[in-house]
Amino acid sequence: MTTDTTKPSIAFWVIGITGLIWNVMGVDGYLNQTYKTARFKTMYSQEQLEIIFNLPSWVTAIFAIAVFSSLLGCILLLLRKKEAKTLLLIGLIAVAIQTIYNLFINPGKELYGYFEYVMLVIIPLFSLFLYWYAKKCIPDGILK
Template sequence: MSNSTIQKLPIWFIVVSILALIWNAMGVMAYISQAYMTEEVLTQLPEADQQMYANLPSWYIGAFAVAVFAGTIGSLGLVIRKKWAFYVLLISLIAAIAQMCYLAFVLKMANAMTPMIIIVGIALVWLADYATKKGWLS
């Protein structure tokens, strides 16, 4: 589809896309905070948290990274109106589901954020698909 045939975006789509980018950028900051946690900061945590961080499997850390970085890139794709945003957001969602399932079912550490992260991920994948079908993305 050429740029001349792309439909005009409704303002709500632009707002939601920017909010999605901010949401996912906050996820990147959370990942960086965890990945680069200093020994000094780690020792200030309760013993149970220290053990949890020390025993996180590498696939979990990788899933966390993929979820937040792909989510950020996919959200940027929405902002700049690219069809590939759907696929990148889908990858992010799959990684987030793996990560949240580990937190909920293995570590038994689910909280209100656990389902919210998955719900937002599903909503962003749906939004990218909807925007593509409406001709808002090229």
Template sequence: MTSISSSKPPFWYWIVCAIALIWNGMGVMQYLGQAYNTDAFRGQYTTEQLELLADTPAWVTAAFALAVFAGVTGALALLLRKKLAYHLLLISLLAVMAQMVYNLFIIDSIAIYGPGAATMTAMVILFAILLLWFSKKAIAKGWIS
């Protein structure tokens, strides 16, 4: 019988996991605000932008939901030191990419929402890539099993 050795993660591992959970939790809150069309959500956008959001295809909304819920679940798996985190964060990244293809190339969100859309898009993609890389490194280092 073989045993899998697991080493204790460094202190900063937990900080990264907490940031990942907060970041993805904010994504879940944004998704729920959009899905339930809350006053706080509507207050972030102009009437024209809200109309455009209302016309968003179902596949994009599904990609958004998959990205944020897989991301938050992946962050929880990192906190629980489970390898499943890698697969969940991969799903999250793929869903992010699908959503961003729509936002950047189909509707040109930068022209609609302004230059802040480019910054947010870059941050979302970068965080998804970094979290996937981090989970892979955590597996290689034996921090998660």
């Protein structure tokens, strides 16, 4: 009988919980956008909402894949399961596709403000970090 002697550091838990909270906020954003909630509508001008609510369905699907696979990846990370890496990779790829669309194809990009541009940098970087971290935790013996 073997015992698991690889104990995650406090940094592991901080990163995992931060990733979980970040991705819960992403799911919340997706649901608010998809269901066109009043809270979501107050965040944008009518011109921006017209563009957001008329995005191609594949862009909305990529958004869903990004947030839900990343959320599941963070849950598996906290459960110390190596499958977290695969889900975080799927999320990273979806985030990359969504970012490319938003930077180069989205007809509303001329309406972006400071916040939108900051998020276009932070979201892919955080997604890349979470994937890298999960990948690093496997050989370290933290994820099984």
